[in-house]
Ligand SMILES: O=P(O)(O)O[C@@H]1[C@@H](OP(=O)(O)O)[C@H](OP(=O)(O)O)[C@H](O)[C@H](OP(=O)(O)O)[C@H]1OP(=O)(O)O
């Protein structure tokens with residue numbers, strides 16, 4: 264962390280996007296150290312009440328130190344941000360595969376740098392994100408990572424000034440960002456009768472109902488994570504088409520690192536004819552398809568890359584470390600934290616028997632359950648970036664996977680990376696439990712209302728012309 268970015272560097276860092284916890288900047292200057300990089304900086308909530316569990320001066324709480332006790336690098340860290348990076352390096356990278364994970368490096372930044380960046384980017388941030396969070400100017404470093412929406416030049420070492428394609432030291436590229444969410448239906452024995460629907464309907468589909476009710480999305484998405492994770496080309500293609508139609512915060516496209524579809528920093532409008540037309544024209548610079556077929560070809564390319572890389576099989580395995588569901592893990596959490604179990608407290612003695620095995624487990628077993636639950640939570644919330652570049656005859660072959668697009672007679676190299684592999688805090692276990700109940704109850708309520716409406720419509724019968 265020897266270099267420090269100061270106020271005069273701020274103008275070279277421009278808004279790339281953000282999630283709930285971090286804001287991401289991309290570099291548009293000419294320093295070799297930063298070309299092709301993005302920087303992730305921490306945000307802080309505007310409301311003091313939301314600071315709980317978000318800004319800890321110590322890296323891990325005593326209970327977290329217990330659950331991560333086998334990851335020595337993690338528990339020896341005294342800073343939360345460093346712990347986050349060590350978590351990616353020592354927990355997620357070995358699980359997901361080192362070629363797919365870039366833990367990044369910390370870089371020092373001054374308060375003035377962050378203040379200046381905040382001023383520069385505020386107009387591009389979604390208003391609802393600005394309302395709830397700001398750049399955390401108390402933090403004195405950012406996380407420098409490769410920009411996974413770009414493809415380094417074929418020579419890899421060649422870093423040039425801005426070239427005719429608008430890329431710095433990069434080949435023309437098209438990339439897709441997918442937030443796949445949970446790709447399986449839980450089958451845990453601890454799922455109660457009241458929430459048994461979780462075994463049949465995906466969490467994503469049910470969560471859509473709650474998001475709709477809260478006005479977080481304007482239209483439900485038809486995307487089904489089970490399709491994306493299925494391994495079948497037809498179903499993956501369907502998933503990609505559904506994501507394209509309703510990108511929300513699950514799908515984005517970038518051309519040479521600039522967003523061309525989806526929402527910067529949050530959700531996006533449903534893809535209408537106008538958006539699709541503009542996109543089609545933009546893609547024409549990279550996909551040599553007949554008029555009107557560039558987007559379709561891109562969706563095929565993405566489908567093939569998802570299938571060929573097999574990367575989602577690996578992600579699914581890690582998601583499935585959650586094998587008891589939050590309805591099981593919550594009991595282990597109360598045991599670790601030596602609290603009276605708030606779930607069993609509300610149940611009759613007979614009902615609570617179902618969870619007796621969890622409450623009589625050894626401390627090590629409880630620690631394993633919560634640890635695996637939190638690792639799976641990271642895997643259910645991360646995103647995947649797949650970056651493509653048209654293959655040139657002179658490109659050296661071995662480094663990347665290639666897909667041949669039959670209809671355009673073009674070969675594309677592609678690379679895959681996971682982003683946003685953040686450590687989930689143990690203090691969120693209560694929240695996870697409550698949100699799970701809320702999602703199920705809202706979905707059931709909406710389904711009931713819809714059934715009622717359909718029955719009314721049937722009773723009224725078809726309209727008869729007078
Ligand atoms: O709980 P979920 O499934 O809604 O996931 C949250 C995400 O919502 P989503 O449904 O993907 O729109 C949420 O994303 P948005 O803010 O909605 O874009 C965050 O990723 C959140 O993680 P964290 O608070 O930054 O650690 C995510 O929280 P975690 O559950 O991963 O902790």
Ligand SMILES: Nc1ncnc2c1ncn2[C@@H]1O[C@H](COP(=O)(O)OP(=O)(O)OP(=O)(O)O)[C@@H](O)[C@H]1O
Nearest residue numbers: 280281282283284285287408409410411412682683
């Ligand atoms: N290494 C990267 N290369 C290119 N773009 C990136 C990279 N890391 C992040 N981004 C962009 O920045 C956005 C926000 O980053 P990220 O998802 O890490 O934020 P977050 O606050 O941790 O998200 P969440 O709400 O899921 O917790 C991403 O959606 C992506 O578009």
Ligand SMILES: [Zn+2]
Nearest residue numbers: 594604607618
């Ligand atoms: Zn209990």
